[in-house]
Amino acid sequence: MKTKSKRAKHRLAADKEAFLEKTTLRKEETVKSLQRKERRTGRKNESRQSGTVKAKRTWKDKDRRLRRLESNERERQRMHKLNNAFQALREVIPHVRAENKLSKIETLTLAKNYIKSLTSTILHMSSGHLLTVDGTGAASGSKLYRHYQQQRGEDEHDEQLKKYSTQIHSFRQGS
């Protein structure tokens, strides 16, 4: 695992505004490069086309170009939403230092193991509680527990906890 502390610190130091500025800058650069590209291809097309055919094509090209730009914008918005969701997920995963920004793949992997460890913990606790209360183990909680054991095996609980805490540890180490 790659060390992230420096980059993460740098990212946090730069506030949201700076980030937005950067994004805008990137966007402007992209637009400029697209315009350059367009001018190049435009010149090429101009040399090939003539008369009304040329006018029609230009109109069609402009229309197509406009649609493309619109769908690019929508795609950008969609990706921003996705990134917001990633950020929200990062914020609910405990025991990770705030400045240690997780990558997307790290976020997903850690979240998966966290959910697994929580699930097995809850099932263990509810099963133990119900068994001591009614002594039969016939309650729905312990049925659920038995089902979980059939699916996962008895040692899975400790495995999940170990896996999760190891992962947390490795992120803390920045390894």
Next chain:
DNA sequence: TAGGCCATCTGGTCCT
């Protein structure tokens, strides 16, 4: 400088 991560563009496919 190589490699990882990310944002964006793009064309294809699916869905409403």
Next chain:
DNA sequence: AGGACCAGATGGCCTA
């Protein structure tokens, strides 16, 4: 038909 979703390509930034 038009928007949403997806995956590949590309290029920029950052770190070791």
